[in-house]
Amino acid sequence: MPTRFTIPLLTAALVLLTGCDQPPPETDRTTVDAEILALVNEVPITRSDVFGYAGLDGRAGLGSTENILEELVNLELLRQEAVARGIDQEEETRSILRSIETNLLASQVIERKTEGMRFSEDQIRAEYEAQIGDYGPTEYRARHILVSGEEEAAQLITALNEGADFAELAAEHSIDTSGPDGGDLGWFAPGQMIPAFTEAVQALVPGEYTASPVATQFGWHVIQLEDTRDITPPPLDDVRPQILEILQTRELRAYMDELRAGAEIEFPVRPAQ
Secondary structure (H helix, E strand, O other): OOOOOOOOOHHHHHHHOOOOOOOOOOOOHHHHHHHEEEOOOOEEHHHHHHHHHOHHHHHHHHHOOHHHHHHHHHHHHHHHHHHOOHHHHHHHHHHHHHHHHHHHHHHHHHHHHHHOOOOHHHHHHHHHHHHHHHHOOOOEEEEEEEOOOOOHHHHHHHHOOOOOOOOHHHHOOOOOOHHHHHOOEEEHHHHOOOOOHHHHHOOOOOOOOOOOOOEOOEEEEEEEEEEEEEOOOOOOOHHHHHHHHHHHHHHHHHHHHHHHHHHOOOOOOOOOO
């Protein structure tokens, strides 16, 4: 039968190249013969190898076990050829394999740590309440003009007082990415904006703009409130997966802080900024 030949996934390459600078492993023929599906220059390919490879990136749809086995035979031959040529000893190859190994092992630690996390219903409810508390019962739609100096912002307010169109001024003067859209920020909840900006918006009524420039770390803003609307937070069960993800992320950060605190970390040479 014809054999299929495809370029393997990088993860498959890791599996096949790991330990490539070592001799083929000794095999207890009395216990694993039934599981060995092929021997390639005395290197065994087992049923578990086939199942594992078939599961990579949804490769189970490739076809029969025989087809996958033929592909693994091809890959093993290429691995052996790479070793014969000394490619496995080249610094670039070893660097790539070290990087793959690091990422694989790190992801396994994170996955197993996450699987072991358990949160009580009280913890989940408390996090839910904290998250919806950041948003509040009202959403706002506003425009703004962001400039680098207070004086320029004050001049724009003077122009608005004299009847200038807010959207046109934003398109002409704003250094924010919303400028071409007339400074339109769309709908947002209070917790999505920095405090100074939120406070200024909440002090306005629809159609009104700030009487003086608003300072933030990004520059000076002139803000116009377009509209407001009441919002109803989604029920807990609808956002439970997101709440769990937030709790897991917080736990993982604490875990990383713990690992770093217990490690000796040095930076002999800082990378260039």
